Amino acid sequence: MKTAAVTSQETLSINALRILALDAVEQAKSGHPGMPMGMAPTAYVLWTEFLKHDPRDPQWPDRDRFVLSAGHGSMLLxxxxxxxxxxxxxxxxxxxxxxxSKTPGHPEYGHTPGVETTTGPLGQGLSTAVGMAIAERKLAAEFGSEIVDHYTYVIASDGDLMEGVTGEASSLAGHLGLGKLIVFYDDNEVSIDGSTALAFSEDRLLRYEAYGWQVIREVHGEDLAAIRSAIRAAQADPRPSIISVRSIIGFGSPLAGNHKAHSDAMGPERVAATRAALGWEYPPFVIPEEVYADYRRSLERGQQAHAEWQARFEALAQAQPERAAEFRRRLEGKLPDLTSALPHFAAGERLATRAASGKTLERLVPALPELVGGSADLTPSNNTRTPDMEDFSRTNPRGRYIHYGVREHAMAAAMNGITLHGGYRAYGGTFLVFSDYLRPSLRLAALMGVPTVFVFTHDSIALGEDGPTHQPIEHLMSLRVIPNLWVIRPADANETAVAWKMALQRREGPTALVLTRQAVPVLSGVERAGVERGGYVISEVPQPQGCIVATGSEVSLALEAQALLLQQGIAVRVVSLPCWEAFEGQPQAYRDSVLPPSLPTLAVEAGASLGWERYADAVLGIDHFGASAPYPAVYHNLGFRPGTVARAMLELFGMAGYGGYET
Known part of the structure; x- marks a missing residue:
């Protein structure tokens, strides 16, 4: 590789960025130096000349968003x-x-100032950025471009473009015409295994043309003028743009252009050779003052843009105080009292909890203009669109309902981006069994503490005829093991209304609402305060001898079993436990009052039994796949009926055979 002495301030500043990455990885003996060294010129031009930001206020609402989708190159950021x-x-x-440290191995939202989203799992950053661009488009349409007018920039790698989620998200972005989304594709033709030709041979830029993006091909990664020109062209085009930057991984090092430059420290000899090749004469972690001055010349530009925005916002507050106050409320995430907005359902009705969710949204959507809904092509089944919600589109950016198409994973990532951007709370629906398709994005929502709301319907074997491919068995438990995710499976319509209140009031992380396809009875013993505490006694008896604890549609089944047992003179209480996570947050005394350790306890849930041992002595669950038939037949033949529950309770008492209940 041809070496070059430092000949300009630009070169010095770019090489400082490269050497910082090299030194940090070398000191840690761990990391990914290659991408930062190759993409340093692009990042330098963007951050010093184009990116609108103010380091004094990393949360300034009208800042440009920068997402390092290639999060393994975290030292670049x-x-x-x-x-x-x-x-x-x-x-x-x-x-x-x-x-x-504030510099973990991959960028983490909420951990390091200036990091807009957690990245590292490839494809997530770009897909989340699509949601940010949606939020910018919507907020600008709602509050005006004088208050909201910024770009979302992304650096993405070959690995990002290989991941299927970016195909989903990029297709959606092109369909919606998100022109404020600009992606720099680090087109270095190298992945961990070697050349990208090993597994990645299609014309990916032609693919983006098919998505409806502006494609800017083969910008040389060291040509600052070409990089500037490409950014200007991207800003001027109404389509989302992808700029192919032909960079050299590990630029300046003996491993330049080699896949071995991707990961791990290079070692003292290669570090020394890189310093010589780049003409870098300073010790590790020593940065010349002129480099700081060069990067921080963007501070004045950012502070001026921030001050001008603040003046415009204050003018808005004078002219339209209610509009300005609403903008502030949205960004601060403050909610009105939701209790009065919740519907009440009369006991004795029968209603699927997915339908109750839809009726609850009919009350919440007008009360909360920040709610943005959607579904992965299952709107009529998920009941996620209310009659007065207009569709969001390139011609109607004020619409509040997004048709994500059959793109569960991209939907979840985009919802995270919408909520992360600020100004909106995103929810979206699909079947519970397809939580598998979006789990990586849901997990990141939990890791970041983003209050995205996932609406999962068709929650059990009771969806019936579609059979085992669509009947979730293990999914409830697999969601419950994700840290910082609340999983709420309401027993009836009134518990469903409270579940929505819980999800919207929660700011610390995401919530999954798990809802029935089939109609279930509206129960008489629902306590709203008890639902909010995660669990409560829904039906008490004098001097209970035992306890049946259940969730969702199995609560009514437990109540029927309770009645059968009472006919035999056996008294058991019934507990509804819609949200384990909220229940675990209650004082031990409350938990013991609901589920006394002294009472023999049977858990009933039409899903995997693993995990219930924390609450119950025995479990009536299902640890195999379901079957195709009308749902009453599936329930009956798989053992979910009142007599079976009663017999299981008797067996727990050591009274097998008593009562003559059918098995």
């Missing part, structure tokens, strides 16, 4: 944040990937 004046001291870069 950490170097940019440090050099640009964010609260990320050099000492934190020295502590790259160490316990307690």
């Amino acid at each position: 950490y170097g940019l944040l440090h050099l640009s004046g964010y609260d990320l001291p050099l000492e934190e870069l020295r502590r790259f990937r160490q316990w307690g």
Whole structure:
């Protein structure tokens, strides 16, 4: 590779970014130096000349969003944040990937100032950025471009474009015409295994043309003028844009262009050779003052843009105080009291909880203009669209309902991006069994603490005729094991209304609402306060001898079994436990009052039994796949009927055969 001495301030500043990545990875003996070294020129031009941001206020609403989708190259972002004046001291870069540092191995939202979303699982950053671009388009249409007018920039790798989720998300972005979304594709033709030709041979840029994107081909990664020109062209086009940057992975190092530059420290000899090749004469982690001055010349531009925005917003507040107050409320995430907005359902009716969810949304959507809904092509089944919701489209950006198509994974990532952007709360629906298709994005929502709401319907074997391919068995438990995710499976319509209140009031992480396809009775013993505590006694008896605990549609089954047992003089209480996570957050005394350790307890749930041992001595569940038939037949033949529940309770008492209940 041809070496070049430092000949300009630009070269010095770009090489500083490269060397910071090299030194941090070398000190940690871990990391990914290759991508930061190759994409440093693109990042330098974007951050010093185009990106609208103010490091003094990383949450300024009208800042441009920058997403490093290639999150393995996190040192590129950490170097940019440090050099640009964010609260990320050099000492934190020295502590790259160490316990307690602000520079973890992949960018983490809420952990490091200036990081807009957690990235690392490839494809997630770009797909989340699509949601950010949707939110920008909607917020600008609602509040005006004088208040909302910014871009979402992404650096994506070959790995990002290989992942299926980016295909889903990019197709959606092209369909919606998200012109404020600009992606830099690090087209270095290298992946971990070797050349991308090993597994990635289609014309990916032609694919993006088919998606409806503007494609800017083969911008040389060291040509700053070409990079500037490409950014201007992308900003001027009404379509989303992808800029192919032909970079060289590990630029300046002996491993330049080699897949071995992707991961891991290069070692002292290669680090020394890289310093020589780049003409870098400074010790590790020593940055010349002129480099700081160069990067921070963007501070004045950002602060001026921020001040001008603040003046426009204050003018809006003077002219239209209610509109300005609503903008503030949305960004602060403040909610009105939702209790009065919740519907009440009369006991004795029969209503699927998915239908009750739809009726609850009919009350909540007018009360909360920040709610943005959607579905992965299952709107009539999920009941996620209310009659007065207009569709969001390229011609109607004020619409509040997004048709995501059959793109569950991209839907979940986009919902995260919409909520992360600020100004909106996103919810979206699909069948519970397809939570498998979006699980990586749901997991990231939990990791980031983003309050996205996932509406999962068709929650059990009771969906019937579609059979085992669509009947979720293991899914409830698989969701419950995700940290910081609340899973709420309401027993009836009134519990469903409270579940929506819980989901919307929760700010610390996502919530999954798990709802029935089949009609279930509206129960008489529902306590709203008890639902909010995660569990409560829905039907008490004097001097209970035992307890049946259930969720969802099995609560009414438990109540029927309770009545059968009472006919035999056996008294058991019934507990509804719609949300384990909320219940676990209650004081031990309350939990013991609901589920006394001294009472023999049977759990009933039409799903996997694993996990119920924390609450119950025995479980009536299902640990095999279901069957295709009308749902009453499926329930009956798989043992979910009052007599079977009663017999299981008797067996727990050691009274097998008593009562003559059919098995």
